[in-house]
Amino acid sequence: MKSYRKELWFNIPTRRGFVNISPQVEACLRESGIQEGLVLVNAMHITASVFINDDEHGLHEDYERWLEELAPHEPIGLYHHNRTGEDNADAHLKRQVMGREVTVAVTKGKLDFGPWEQIFYGEFDGQRAKRVLVKIIGE
Amino acid sequence: MKSYRKELWFNIPTRRGFVNISPQVEACLRESGIQEGLVLVNAMHITASVFINDDEHGLHEDYERWLEELAPHEPIGLYHHNRTGEDNADAHLKRQVMGREVTVAVTKGKLDFGPWEQIFYGEFDGQRAKRVLVKIIGE
Amino acid sequence: MKSYRKELWFNIPTRRGFVNISPQVEACLRESGIQEGLVLVNAMHITASVFINDDEHGLHEDYERWLEELAPHEPIGLYHHNRTGEDNADAHLKRQVMGREVTVAVTKGKLDFGPWEQIFYGEFDGQRAKRVLVKIIGE
Numbered sequence: 054m055k056s057y058r059k060e061l062w063f064n065i066p067t068r069r070g071f072v073n074i075s076p077q078v079e080a081c082l083r084e085s086g087i088q089e090g091l092v093l094v095n096a097m098h099i100t101a102s103v104f105i106n107d108d109e110h111g112l113h114e115d116y117e118r119w120l121e122e123l124a125p126h127e128p129i130g131l132y133h134h135n136r137t138g139e140d141n142a143d144a145h146l147k148r149q150v151m152g153r154e155v156t157v158a159v160t161k162g163k164l165d166f167g168p169w170e171q172i173f174y175g176e177f178d179g180q181r182a183k184r185v186l187v188k189i190i191g192e
Numbered sequence: 193m194k195s196y197r198k199e200l201w202f203n204i205p206t207r208r209g210f211v212n213i214s215p216q217v218e219a220c221l222r223e224s225g226i227q228e229g230l231v232l233v234n235a236m237h238i239t240a241s242v243f244i245n246d247d248e249h250g251l252h253e254d255y256e257r258w259l260e261e262l263a264p265h266e267p268i269g270l271y272h273h274n275r276t277g278e279d280n281a282d283a284h285l286k287r288q289v290m291g292r293e294v295t296v297a298v299t300k301g302k303l304d305f306g307p308w309e310q311i312f313y314g315e316f317d318g319q320r321a322k323r324v325l326v327k328i329i330g331e
Numbered sequence: 332m333k334s335y336r337k338e339l340w341f342n343i344p345t346r347r348g349f350v351n352i353s354p355q356v357e358a359c360l361r362e363s364g365i366q367e368g369l370v371l372v373n374a375m376h377i378t379a380s381v382f383i384n385d386d387e388h389g390l391h392e393d394y395e396r397w398l399e400e401l402a403p404h405e406p407i408g409l410y411h412h413n414r415t416g417e418d419n420a421d422a423h424l425k426r427q428v429m430g431r432e433v434t435v436a437v438t439k440g441k442l443d444f445g446p447w448e449q450i451f452y453g454e455f456d457g458q459r460a461k462r463v464l465v466k467i468i469g470e
Binding site: 329 | 371420424431468
């Protein structure tokens, strides 16, 4: 069994945003040389997500509106967590809806994806450098 | 390390629906001959889910009502994504709540489940053929 | 490839609650002797979650309030599932928001975590003994 590990760094200039990270994950897979196995891609921070969906700008606007409805950023004082001096409680909730991680099959050296699957980094408390972990195991 | 891959196809006659796919996943596991490892089961489409919960019809009606409340199908024009000519933006949101994938332990050649765990395909934009990927790695 | 399996048992005295189970999962990893691989940690019950987030009490109060808003326990009769004589339909919904499982990378014999990541057991239908599965594969 072979294993491979890499950290990807992101610094989103706004509080919230979505970035297609499929090319970086594919580059990791090529670098690993692994042909059959599993890739784990996870946010290393608890106010961010890694998820798989469509690379369509309108949909990302829909996610933005919808997540703000489900777990609004304001009023800050709505959240017990923010009494610690933080203002990011909503980000901890939004990340649960969108998820921490994805596991993707590796087949014949490729990410084994359906026709529209793309991997995204979802930031809900940005404006600082944060990491995504790529771990690949297989042969 | 051994690996196994199979695509399962579904064509749900309605827009939304849930199908218990545990028997198909168990058949894959038997076919693989893998005794110890992990099974990844994921929707290959971004308007569908694979999730683990109860095989109880009333609960599935509850999911249907609840997901429609959280992310209603109509009005179609509510969603930026639907300006592309699609009408399935809600399906992309519902799938985030229910999840893309499950990872299940394989122990002594069996899916290592608690008493009521069953694997479901959740369709949110049906009436066409769509796929689920089963990938198993182990020994 | 090596594999390791352990069940962790919890009996939460209230209907809902969150428990940091990171120390138990780390103990499993040490016991396994696995240096590189993946850990799967999943609820074996369909009214409970395993998720990764912050070990901060205020945030857990926020999750409690928010999940009750998204999928309230009462009125019991709101849910078709409860017509079976159960009163836990809300727990099946809450668990979908918080997730069934996490997969964590193992690197150099440690859980490969960002600065604040902690693994939690989330109970939504407690007051009875329930299990979490820890499965580790690697070398």
